[in-house]
Amino acid sequence: MHTTMETPATTTNLLHPSKRLRQRYRAERWFKRLGLLAIVLSLAFIAFLFFSIFSDGYTAFKQSYIALDVNFAAEEFTQAKLAHANFPGLVKKAMHSMFPEVDSRRGKKELESLVSPSAAYKLQDMVEEDPKIIGTTQKVWVLAGDDVDMLLKGKIDRKEKQSNRRLKDNQLAWIDRLISDKKLEQKFNWNFFTAGDSREPELAGIWGAVKGSFLTLLITLTLSFPIGVASAVYLEEFAPENKWTDLIEININNLAAVPSIIFGLLGLAIFINFWGLPRSTPIVGGLVLSLMTLPTIIIAGRASLKSVPPSIREAALGVGASKMQTVIHHVLPLAMPGMLTGTIIGMAQALGETAPLLMIGMVAFIVDIPGSITDPAAVLPVQIYLWADSPERAFTEKTSAAIMILLTFLVFMNSLAVYLRKKFETKW
Amino acid sequence: MKVTSILAAGALTLAITAPAMAARDYISIVGSSTVYPFATVVAEQFGKTTGSKTPKIESTGSGGGFKLFCGGVGVNFPDITNASRAIKPSEMKTCAENGVKDIIEVKIGYDGIVLANAKSAAPLQLTRKDIFLALAKDVPDPANPEKIIANPYKTWKEVNSSLPATKIEVLGPPPTSGTRDAFVELVMDAGCETFPSIKAMKKSDEKAFKAVCQTVREDGGYVEAGENDNLIVQKLQANPDAVGIFGFSFLDQNTDVIQGSIIEGEKPTFEEIAKGTYPVSRPLFFYVKKAHVDVIPGMKGYLAEFASEKAWGQDGYLADKGMIPMPQDERKKYGEVISSLKTMEMK
Numbered sequence: 025m026h027t028t029m030e031t032p033a034t035t036t037n038l039l040h041p042s043k044r045l046r047q048r049y050r051a052e053r054w055f056k057r058l059g060l061l062a063i064v065l066s067l068a069f070i071a072f073l074f075f076s077i078f079s080d081g082y083t084a085f086k087q088s089y090i091a092l093d094v095n096f097a098a099e100e101f102t103q104a105k106l107a108h109a110n111f112p113g114l115v116k117k118a119m120h121s122m123f124p125e126v127d128s129r130r131g132k133k134e135l136e137s138l139v140s141p142s143a144a145y146k147l148q149d150m151v152e153e154d155p156k157i158i159g160t161t162q163k164v165w166v167l168a169g170d171d172v173d174m175l176l177k178g179k180i181d182r183k184e185k186q187s188n189r190r191l192k193d194n195q196l197a198w199i200d201r202l203i204s205d206k207k208l209e210q211k212f213n214w215n216f217f218t219a220g221d222s223r224e225p226e227l228a229g230i231w232g233a234v235k236g237s238f239l240t241l242l243i244t245l246t247l248s249f250p251i252g253v254a255s256a257v258y259l260e261e262f263a264p265e266n267k268w269t270d271l272i273e274i275n276i277n278n279l280a281a282v283p284s285i286i287f288g289l290l291g292l293a294i295f296i297n298f299w300g301l302p303r304s305t306p307i308v309g310g311l312v313l314s315l316m317t318l319p320t321i322i323i324a325g326r327a328s329l330k331s332v333p334p335s336i337r338e339a340a341l342g343v344g345a346s347k348m349q350t351v352i353h354h355v356l357p358l359a360m361p362g363m364l365t366g367t368i369i370g371m372a373q374a375l376g377e378t379a380p381l382l383m384i385g386m387v388a389f390i391v392d393i394p395g396s397i398t399d400p401a402a403v404l405p406v407q408i409y410l411w412a413d414s415p416e417r418a419f420t421e422k423t424s425a426a427i428m429i430l431l432t433f434l435v436f437m438n439s440l441a442v443y444l445r446k447k448f449e450t451k452w
Numbered sequence: 453m454k455v456t457s458i459l460a461a462g463a464l465t466l467a468i469t470a471p472a473m474a475a476r477d478y479i480s481i482v483g484s485s486t487v488y489p490f491a492t493v494v495a496e497q498f499g500k501t502t503g504s505k506t507p508k509i510e511s512t513g514s515g516g517g518f519k520l521f522c523g524g525v526g527v528n529f530p531d532i533t534n535a536s537r538a539i540k541p542s543e544m545k546t547c548a549e550n551g552v553k554d555i556i557e558v559k560i561g562y563d564g565i566v567l568a569n570a571k572s573a574a575p576l577q578l579t580r581k582d583i584f585l586a587l588a589k590d591v592p593d594p595a596n597p598e599k600i601i602a603n604p605y606k607t608w609k610e611v612n613s614s615l616p617a618t619k620i621e622v623l624g625p626p627p628t629s630g631t632r633d634a635f636v637e638l639v640m641d642a643g644c645e646t647f648p649s650i651k652a653m654k655k656s657d658e659k660a661f662k663a664v665c666q667t668v669r670e671d672g673g674y675v676e677a678g679e680n681d682n683l684i685v686q687k688l689q690a691n692p693d694a695v696g697i698f699g700f701s702f703l704d705q706n707t708d709v710i711q712g713s714i715i716e717g718e719k720p721t722f723e724e725i726a727k728g729t730y731p732v733s734r735p736l737f738f739y740v741k742k743a744h745v746d747v748i749p750g751m752k753g754y755l756a757e758f759a760s761e762k763a764w765g766q767d768g769y770l771a772d773k774g775m776i777p778m779p780q781d782e783r784k785k786y787g788e789v790i791s792s793l794k795t796m797e798m799k
Binding site for chain 2 (some may be wrong): 097133137143144145180181184188189192222223224245296300302303304359385388389390391392397400410412413414415416420
């Protein structure tokens with residue numbers, strides 16, 4: 025306080041600011057710098073996150089393949105059903121014929137482990153698709169084992185002691201020979217985008233989870249959007265103002281803050297145990313997630329209805345429109361962009377949710393691609409969680425790649441929300 | 453207009469995509485997260501080679517699995533539960549009360565529990581007594597073994613003078629985990645019983661015995677690192693003084709960055725665990741509802757796939773994934789249990 029008293033009358037001279045004024049300027053500069061620092065810090069965290077995910081994950085979009093000359097000899101297919109033929113045996117024979125010098129049992133086993141167990145499935149598919157190839161020899165590119173793939177991606181150190189490496193010295197020599205013969209190559213990993221989950225990292229794909237997420241969100245959207253919009257319209261336009269509507273309003277706000285796992289428990293108790301809907305299916309997941317997104321949509325809907333000026337309503341009513349016509353023809357279309365933004369953000373939230381799905385059994389190993397909302401399915405974040413927990417090293421890159429895909433969807437949905445808001449926003 | 457059309461579209465989509473609630477045509481499996489990596493391989497192999505639907509496997513933990521499994525008979529309840537321990541009498545009682553009377557118990561193999569640290573540190577040579585002293589909340593007073601005191605040990609050297617003078621910092625699973633149950637039973641109890649005074653207590657006051665032997669310290673020496681074993685492996689790389697507890701398959705996959713501690717002179721290798729000389733290994737099981745075997749399509753095929761030599765055999769694909777196979781005669785015994793669908797005796 026005493027400084028103000030000491031301040032001479034020159035305070036008003038801006039060319040020679042007083043000590044007090046200089047202090048205030050300095051404080052202001054620091055305040056600005058702090059704000060900037062906060063933004064720089066959070067951007068740095070995001071950049072670090074993106075960098076670490078990208079640098080771990082980009083390799084997952086390529087996968088190593090080995091070229092095999094498979095002899096589909098007719099005598100192998102004497103069984104009544106094609107599926108009963110010894111396809112793993114065909115793969116082994118093809119490997120042995122490439123390295124005829126390997127004759128010990130142990131050596132053969134080490135040799136066979138270079139090829140993914142999925143190679144046999146591929147041969148089976150080929151024969152079932154075109155039985156005419158029986159009796160011929162075909163060059164087939166099959167997936168290499170996950171250890172070979174990790175070596176090619178530089179994630180296994182050749183200089184490490186043999187006992188600490190997952191690939192032995194003789195295996196490294198075979199791999200080098202395959203590479204120089206152009207029989208071991210990295211190709212674009214289409215499989216990752218078309219396959220379901222698998223316990224073999226080289227075979228695991230994201231499509232099952234993407235489709236599961238899509239079906240789940242479809243249910244969520246079809247339920248929560250109409251219900252949310254209807255509730256918002258009723259509460260904002262029609263409901264009388266009394267303690268009951270106050271109570272409802274408080275509870276909607278409360279619901280928006282309830283931890284998501286609680287909705288999972290509710291879903292387990294009502295949808296699965298009481299209604300008897302099948303566990304682990306998108307229909308239950310969608311129901312649970314729509315409970316979770318409803319409050320978000322209602323709150324956003326009410327806010328955008330509120331922002332429509334009363335003059336619009338009054339004008340419509342003035343020319344003789346009914347209350348319902350006013351709302352449907354005039355108020356709702358004007359409020360729609362805001363409502364859609366709220367819905368998209370709610371959907372993006374639902375897309376990233378795992379906790380409530382844990383309770384209703386969607387955190388599960390599911391290989392088959394879900395075909396309908398009553399088939400068991402996983403969703404994207406669940407797939408990430410499951411892969412992150414798998415012991416095989418090669419799942420690390422798959423985890424990061426799945427995160428990249430989930431982030432892409434989220435960024436896309438959020439930008440769509442921003443775009444819609446910018447495009448249809450009306451300034452009054 | 454817009455709203456009604458959206459409503460109609462929504463109703464239509466629901467009507468198209470929701471077929472009638474049919475009987476389940478895939479196998480539903482729940483249970484232990486330790487058995488999960490093995491059961492999933494079998495399920496995938498079964499689905500891909502037979503063209504049947506691939507079984508759905510949830511990783512709920514052994515206890516959670518039994519809870520769901522014992523909920524009742526019918527398509528809404530799982531057909532099989534995996535477990536990293538045998539079923540408890542109390543769980544059997546729950547099962548029986550809910551009408552789940554005929555249960556088939558199948559042992560599938562073994563899993564070793566390992567203690568490991570980063571390659572950059574020296575390997576530890578431990579005994580179960582050392583581990584007990586390092587991790588228990590209360591230990592016998594070194595001056596007067598009759599008296600139980602709060603755990604005074606801060607470094608491994610204080611526990612056993614042949615160990616390095618690094619801080620005791622062990623990352624392990626939380627109490628909800630089957631790995632933790634097995635660790636407590638196989639390591640802590642065994643280490644605890646090396647003290648004659650505590651061993652005597654087991655007969656006289658079992659509750660107090662359990663309290664001393666099975667309570668893990670909470671002063672920072674033992675860190676509950678969650679169920680994600682990959683995370684523990686990463687933390688070990690970052691902190692060479694820390695020791696982690698997890699299943700053998702994670703050590704097997706990461707031998708270039710971590711090393712298993714030697715326990716009572718035995719290295720945690722595939723061979724030692726399979727021989728039974730490595731002291732910390734436990735059996736893995738699954739339990740099947742007999743009433744479901746003929747109702748749910750593919751049950752017999754899945755069981756047969758699991759019990760085939762190419763799966764659980766000495767050189768089977770489960771061994772490649774880190775499961776320790778059973779000896780020949782045990783495989784034969786449980787193979788017969790599967791083919792004859794022999795149920796357990798209900799107590």
